[in-house]
Amino acid sequence: MSENIKLENQLCFPLYALSRQITALYRPHLEKLGLTYPQYLVMMVLWEHDSVTIKQLGELLWLDSGTLTPLLKRMEANNLLVRKRSAEDERLVDITITDKGEALQKEAEEISPFIKKGLNMSDVQIDDLRQQIKEILSKIIDEE
Numbered sequence: 001m002s003e004n005i006k007l008e009n010q011l012c013f014p015l016y017a018l019s020r021q022i023t024a025l026y027r028p029h030l031e032k033l034g035l036t037y038p039q040y041l042v043m044m045v046l047w048e049h050d051s052v053t054i055k056q057l058g059e060l061l062w063l064d065s066g067t068l069t070p071l072l073k074r075m076e077a078n079n080l081l082v083r084k085r086s087a088e089d090e091r092l093v094d095i096t097i098t099d100k101g102e103a104l105q106k107e108a109e110e111i112s113p114f115i116k117k118g119l120n121m122s123d124v125q126i127d128d129l130r131q132q133i134k135e136i137l138s139k140i141i142d143e144e
Helices: 012-033 037-049 054-061 065-077 099-108 111-119 123-143
Strands: 051-053 081-085 093-097
Touching: 012 037, 012 099, 012 111, 037 051, 037 054, 037 065, 037 093, 037 099, 051 054, 054 065, 054 093, 065 081, 111 123
Parallel strands: none
Antiparallel strands: 051 093, 081 093
16 A cells, blocks of 8 residues: 555644544534534624625635525524625625624633633644644645
8 A cells, every 4th residue: 555545644634633623622612602613703703803795704714605605694594694785886795793693702702711721732832833724724725
């Protein structure tokens, strides 16, 4: 068997497994908020920006509109956000946080310490890892 196809030699597998494990760390905290992990990502963008277009949201989360549309529909049905055609450009859809969505922010702020504890890493280690991952993503995206 070639070394190139051994599972232990792959970069993708530990990243995939790590992503699943980190998402699992979030799950019980997000369930209390009534959010899935992708919905939590959308809420973090809205807590930071209040209003964004679907295009901006897709760029920030690296998701396409086909993935975002059903997600946003469910979130709108739960009164977490409002989708509305832009007054300036009818081709754009603005996403705005609701009062109910805004109210979740305080509870969500308590999640990060639990995640850090679950990772059993220092702030410096987490920051270094985050930076390395961003650099890898940037290199991959620049080549596309």
